[in-house]
Amino acid sequence: MATLESYAFPVIGDISIADLDGHHVREVIAPIWLPKQETARRVRQRISAVVDWSIGKGYRNLPLPMAAMDKSLPKVKSKSVHHAALPYVEVPAFVAYLRSGNSLGRLALVGLILTAARSGEIRGATWDEVDLDNALWTIPATRMKAGREHVVPLSRPALDIFMRAHKYRELRSNLVFPGLRRGKPLSDMTLTKICRDAGIAAVPHGFRSSFRDWVAEETEFDGDIAEMALAHAIASKVEAAYRRGNLLEKRRVLMDAWGTYCIPKKQTDEMRPDSL
Incomplete structure (x- = not known):
């Protein structure tokens, strides 16, 4: 009611619901459409809800021509979101x-970095997705942003992370990285707080950019292979062939190189069961 009282009632409060038309609603929405986009959308949605209710009660016959009204509003330019990333040269020291x-939070964050995964993907990982014997992590389509199954080849350091997480495995949960609440994964804020406590100006999602920059500037790997490792859509004509073959072995070589860069082999061999 607060948004309707603030924005709708002063403009259309005295108009009968039966006489309300699209241009009336536009007079409410237009002044706040650009400066207060989210508020404008909510006001629009709530006016529509009132109109739908009034039709059901018999107070008016037709819905509002909202689609036509939308076309008369200024186009909203989407803003690119850039996640703060750690320069790749600083990643090994952070790891x-x-x-x-x-x-367990630090363990999950190292796993996120080594697999170039999104926060939700690593936090939501379950043991039935992980094949330790073949060093593969298969994320189902239902958990992927693009809605496609994604197979992640696990480098030696990444496999070690999953094996260490296995030592923490709880009978009450199938999650690889369970949170404090029963049956719930670690929260995204847990990983973000680890970054903040370390004093770095980066967020968990930004490590995907760190990985991509490293591939582009320090390696000879094909860019499409890197994009597939990130589970991004490939805009080239060879996408169909890439998807069909999955290029798993080439991606395994790439992820092995990234794992060795983040944790040199000597350090991996020295990792003790009671440490990360």
């Missing part, structure tokens, strides 16, 4: 910092 502690 070493994470491994100096011993918590």
Whole structure:
């Protein structure tokens, strides 16, 4: 009611619901459409809800021509969201910092970095998705942003992370990285707080950019292979062939190289069961 009282009632409050038309609603929405986009959408939605109710009660016969009204409003330019990323040259030191502690949150964040996964993908990982014997993590389509199954080849360091997480496995949960609440995964804020406590100006999602920059600037790997590792759509004509073959082995080589960059082999061999 607060939004209707603030924006709708002063303009259309005295108009009968039976006489209300699209141009009336536009007079309410237009002044706040650009400066207060989210508020404008909510006001629009709530006016529509009132109109739908009034039709059901017999107070008016037709719905409002909202689609036509939308076309008369200024086009809203979408804003690109850039997640703060850590320069890739600083990633190995940050990973070493994470491994100096011993918590499930740090373990999950190292796993996120080594697999170039999204926060929700790593936090929601379940043991039935992980094949430790073949070093593969298969994320089902229902958990992927693009709605396609994504197979992640696990490098030696990444496999070690999953194997260490297995030592924490709880009978009450199938989650690889369970949170404190029963049956719930770690929260996204847990990983973000680890970054903040470390004093770095980066967020978990930004490590995907760190990985992509490393591929572009430090390796000879094909860009499409890197995009597939990130589960991004490939806009080239060879996409169909890439998807069909999945290029799993080439991606495995790439992820092995990234894993070795983040955690040199000597450090991986020295990892003790009681540490990260």
